[in-house]
Structures are given as C-alpha cells and as structure tokens.
Amino acid sequence: MASLDQMSTAQSICAAHGNRADALLEILHDIQEHEGFVPKVALGDVAKALNLSRADVHGVMTFYHDFRSTKAGVVTVKICRAEACQSMGAMSLIETFLAKRGMTLGETSDDGRITVEAAYCLGNCAMAPAATINGKLAARLTSQKLETLVAEAGR
C-alpha cells in the first residue's frame, strides 16, 4: 500500500510536466531521482494523470534500461562492457570485481550495500576502461583503482 507521500510525488511530477503523455520518460526519470526507483504504485498514478493505460506505462518503464523497480544499493557501479572498454580489459575487470563479491551483473548485494550493472558506452572511450560510481565518471580503471573508488563511495 503506497504512502500518501509516494502518490502525491508521482502526481505532482506529472503536473509539473503539464500531464503530457510525451513527457513520460522525463516523468519516470524525475520520479526515480526523487525515490531512488519507480515504485509500482506510481505507475497507476502516472497512467491516470497522462490518460494512458497502466500497460503502456509499464511497457515504457520496463523497455528502458535506466528505470529500476526496486531501490539500488548504497553504492551503484555501472561498468562499461562495450568494445572500446573491452579493448583495454573491461571484461576481466568486471569478472574480477564480481567474483570477489559472488555477484552477477544487474544484481544488488544481499546486504544492500552495492548494485553492479553493465553500461554500454559512457562516452569516455579514449580513457578506457570506464565506469560510473554513484553517477561519477571514472577513467583508466584498474581493479585496484575501482576497488578504492567503490570503498570511498561507500563511506
């Protein structure tokens, strides 16, 4: 059952975008920025405000990789898996990072401390391997550098 807070957030965000159906991606981004994820109950509010079906809104939310239906860990790491980063060792960097934690890509650790996801190009292709740690772009990564940045972000 949604808290009154969550319901009014989705509604007010929709209103701020003029309840325009074409602004759905912006609305979902804003909801996620506010809540950390897009709560299921928000989908119904959004559908109502934009005069769309719940299926439409659900379809959009699940089509795009950015939107999450559950809260992320304290630290979110998005490591690039695309070609330029691969050329500089991204695949083994990712493997090492995950093996250390017994995790697979797209997971949040059981203790809720870390979420590790794949990214497909962060636009930092001349400084590979790249990743973002809580949204902050990092470059020329080594396993050691990545661990240090993640540890710092977790404090």
Next chain:
Amino acid sequence: MSIVVWVPQDSAAVSAGADDIATGIELIAKARGLDVSVKRNGSRGALFLEPLVEVETANGRVAYGPVESGDVESLFDADFLHGGQHRLGHGLTSEIAFLKNQERLTFARAGLADPLDLVAYEANGGLAGLKNALKMDKAAIVKDVLDSGLRGRGGAGFPAGIKWKTVQEAKAAQKYVACNADEGDSGTFADRMVMEGDPFMLIEGMIIAGFATGATEGYVYIRSEYPDAIAKMKAACLVMAKAGWLGDNVGGSGAAFHLHVRRGAGAYICGEESSMLESLEGKRGLVRAKPPIPAIKGLFGQPTLINNVLTLASVPVILAKGAAYYKDFGMGRSRGTLAFQLAGNISQGGLVEKAFGVSVRELIEGFGGGTATGKPFRTAQIGGPLGAYISADMLDLPMDYEALAGAGAMVGHGGIVVFDESVDMAEMARFAFDFCAIESCGKCTPCRVGAVRGRETMDKILAGVDVAQNVALIEDLCQVMTDGSLCAMGGLTPMPVLSALKHFSQDFDRAPHAVAAE
C-alpha cells in the same frame, strides 16, 4: 593583473581528476600569495593529455598534461605560471602536433573559452552563420546546405540538404527539428564534446535549421549516460534565450524557435531516428517502418528534420563561410571534414578533425601513436558496434564513405576502436550478437530472435562444438538478418560478425573442450 590558468571541465578531463586539479591550483596559489585566476574551458580533444592545464602567457597559451593532483606543487615550483619547463610541459598548445595537424571546422573553438561564455563564442566566430541566415531566403539557406555536400554525420551519410529541402517544402501547421544526440556507439564521443564544449554551436545550427525549414519547435534528444552534456545544453539554451536567439522572436527576425532538451533512458536503439521519435513521444523506442519518412511524417505525425549533432554543428560554419568553403575540403563524394574519434587501445586517443581522404593508418599511427599497450595492432572497429573490423592490410584505406563501403566497412560516426594482438575475434563476434540481443527493440523477428540464436551458436563455436557447421549457420543467419531486419540494429549486426570471420577466421577454429574426468 591575474594570471589565467585554464582547466577543462569536460567530463573526460573530470573523470581523470580535473576538478581536483583546479581546486589544488587555487589553494596553492592562495597559499603562495600568487594572483591566479582558474577558469574552466572545454577540452581541446587531446584526451591522452587530459587533464590538460593551460597557462595564458605573453606568447600564447602554454600546455601541461596529463596533470595529476600530486603534480600541482611541482608545476608551481617550475614556475608554470610563466611557461616554465616541466616534464609535463608541451610548450604552446597551438604547436602540439596532435592538434596542429588537424583541420578543425566544427571543433575550431574547442578548449578556447568557457563553453557558456556567449561573448567569447561570438568573438571566436560564433553566430556569424545565424546572422547571415536570418537575412537570407529560406530556399537559399537550404541550397547552401545542399551545395556544401554535407552528409548525415550520424552514420547513414545521407545528403543533409535533401532532408532540409523535403521539410522546408512540406506544408503543415507545425514542423519540428529533432537533434539526435543519442551517441551510443562505443568509440564515439564527438557529440558529447560538442554539447559539453561548444553547445552554442549546436544550438545555432538548430536555429538555422528551424528558420530554413519553418520549424518553430526543436528537440535535442540526449542519452542519459551524458549527464554533463544534458546540464550544459540546458544552461546554454537559457543563455541563448536571454540573448534573444531562442524564443518567440529569434534575433528580431519575427520567426520563433523554442528548443527543448530531452533525456534518453539507456536504450541504444533510440539512436535510430524513428525509435528516437517514439521515445520523444513518450513511448517504447520501437522502430517505425518507412515510408512515411520523418521529413514528411515525423514527430507527432508532423514534418520533422532529424539530424545528428555533428551535422547540425557543421551548419553554422557553412552559413558563415559559404558552401564552397566547406565543399573544398574532402574527396570524392565525401565533402567537408569529420571529427574522427580515436578510442580503445590507443596511445594518443582523442578527437581528430580532418578532411575526408585521410587514411586510417594516418589516424591510428600518425595521430594515435599506435596501441596503448605497445603490443602489435591486430584490428580496429570503425563506425561503432555495427561497423566492420578491419585487417592490418586495410590501414591505407582513405576515410571516405564510398571507399570504406566498397571494402566492406563503414565510416559511420567516425569512431575508431583499436585492438592489439590480445583480442579474440570469435569473442567479439559473440559480443556483436549479445549486444544486439540486449538492445533490440524487439519488433522484428530476424533481429529479436536472430541475435539470441546467433549468441547461442557462437557459444557452441567457442566451445568447439561442430565448428564448421555452426560457422555455416552463422553465415546463413547473418544473411537473414541483413535481408530481413527493419533497421540497422539487426541489419548491420552481421557486419562485425562477418568481418571477423573473413579477416580472422583462425579465431573461430576452436578445438572441442576436453570432457572433465569424473
């Protein structure tokens, strides 16, 4: 009189510590009682030198890089504020070979000033194109773009002027200009650098496009992986609006142009123009069948001019200096310049703008200095994840749309990802299918199902299972995907796969895995 020190705020430079360096310089200057003014510019594009710190001296700007936080004290000790010698010093920025040997039309202002300084933008040649355009006949503006030979820089290479003409001639109550800034290809960052380093140039190009075609509303669709570019473009729009270049009355012309910045949400397919339109309409990014073409029936069913960032960013210089000036650069039917992006396993990575006709070797070896690891070059993927992997004996090909296409490769958006001898080309072929499966919009069967089956079949090959038959199956699957896909996602995924098979077949010759003894 303060000594001005420039530290880039481009996200690549920041990812390498530029913000900490800017702060460090300010702190140490203060501690030493020195009058220093630290300003933030865009990146010069010599990314292998970032963070590149520049000092304004009587002789011009002197460059130091790549600077790390720990180097700042030693820079002061070496009197870098007066261009003193230091192991990280490169002398005058304008003399750095990597930069000096380029032909910068689009990136002419890269790194010169604060990207949001409109006065500096105008002083450095900005707004000249727009001012000319506002005095011209709409048909004359379109003719200029046509005559320049400008082709879509997103990768399709379609003559931009023809799109402009189609939208201009369309009769509708509302027309749109949509800028495709969903630069999702690995190995590309030129669009990002334009938006972060010279946003006014892109906006100027879009205003000219709106004026010429009669579109009063514009959208810039920026991928969400570029938060700094999004912020910079939003800020730049406010500056341009305040100066009267955006709004109900552009530069007193009577014509209106309103520009909206919109975020993507992590879908590579939204770089396909019709998928982008669906996304701008708040829907899933499914690809549309053509006809109708977006120029006739695009955003919200209205005539829409869709162009890539670099295409629109080339318009101001064409309108400022004339079509002939732009057309003069280049070769064959590839006129003008392209901002090539050297990426991956490259010693001197960054942005290299050159006229079409420059060879791949000149870019990778001449500008790029070969591999970063120092190990021998094995291959480069040109044009993004849907581009071909070239072999070493293709390095002398000129960067030209037709020349590369003729060799079974693709210029695309100009991204070049370099690999050394450690690359496993069968793994790269598998990744091509993997990426397609992850990013497919799902609409058409050859792409949606083909990608998954391709990945599965590659897994069998990698495990040494029935290799010959499975390679034949891959080739057959590639034909189906090429012929039957609705767009380039499924249609060009075979390109990297088949090029890997053609030039590096030995990597697909896998021995069967030994069965573990129990």
